[in-house]
Amino acid sequence: MRPSFAGSTIALVVAVASISSGIHGYPYGTDSLVGGVTAIAGILAYRSAKERRLGLKPDSVARRGVEVGLLTLTCLPPLLLAIVSGAAIQTNPISCLFVPLWCVIAYVWVRTRRPTKDTPTTLSIH
Numbered sequence: 036m037r038p039s040f041a042g043s044t045i046a047l048v049v050a051v052a053s054i055s056s057g058i059h060g061y062p063y064g065t066d067s068l069v070g071g072v073t074a075i076a077g078i079l080a081y082r083s084a085k086e087r088r089l090g091l092k093p094d095s096v097a098r099r100g101v102e103v104g105l106l107t108l109t110c111l112p113p114l115l116l117a118i119v120s121g122a123a124i125q126t127n128p129i130s131c132l133f134v135p136l137w138c139v140i141a142y143v144w145v146r147t148r149r150p151t152k153d154t155p156t157t158l159s160i161h
Contacts, residue, residue, distance in 0.1 A: 040082060040085070043078050043081055043082050043085075046074065046078050047074075047075065047078050049074070050070075050071045050072075050074035050075045050078060051071065051075070052071075053067045053068075053070050053071035053074065054067070054068055054071035054072065054075075055071075057069070057070075057071060065116070065127075066126075066127040066129065066130045067130070069112045069113060069116055069127070069130040069131070070127075070129055070130030070134045072108075072112055073108070073109045073110075073112050073113060073130065073134050073135055073138065074109075074134050074137075074138065076105045076106070076108040076109045076138070077105065077106065077109040077134070077135070077137070077138020077139070077141070077142065078138070079105050080101075080102045080105035080106050080109065080138070080142050081138065081141050081142050081145055083098060083101065083102050083105075084102055084142055084145045084146050085145050088145060088146070088148065102142070106138070106139060106142060109134075109135050109138045109139065110135050110139070112130075113130060113131035113132070113134070113135050116130070116131060117131055
């Protein structure tokens with residue numbers, strides 16, 4: 036049984052579409068642009084943690100450091116947007132609150148979840 040990354044792949048497509056619409060609607064599409072960038076950073080951190088949990092990639096300090104860096108990038112743009120605009124959470128709640136929380140909660144969930152008996156812990160090729 037191969038591990039599925041369908042959910043994060045769909046989220047990645049939505050994030051790229053969000054960035055595209057944010058670029059097209061600039062300067063009024065800043066919310067979409069920030070939401071897409073933060074979502075991509077969170078998605079990459081989630082995928083890396085899931086690959087480590089499933090044994091598809093080796094667990095290393097460098098990989099964990101990259102994941103923490105990506106989560107920092109997930110939270111940094113909304114924080115900067117809130118500092119610059121002053122009322123970013125009220126005017127842009129999706130990109131400033133929902134997307135970073137969603138990414139961090141998904142990352143913590145995949146990190147704390149233990150593999151089940153049906154989940155492969157190592158990659159085997161037949």
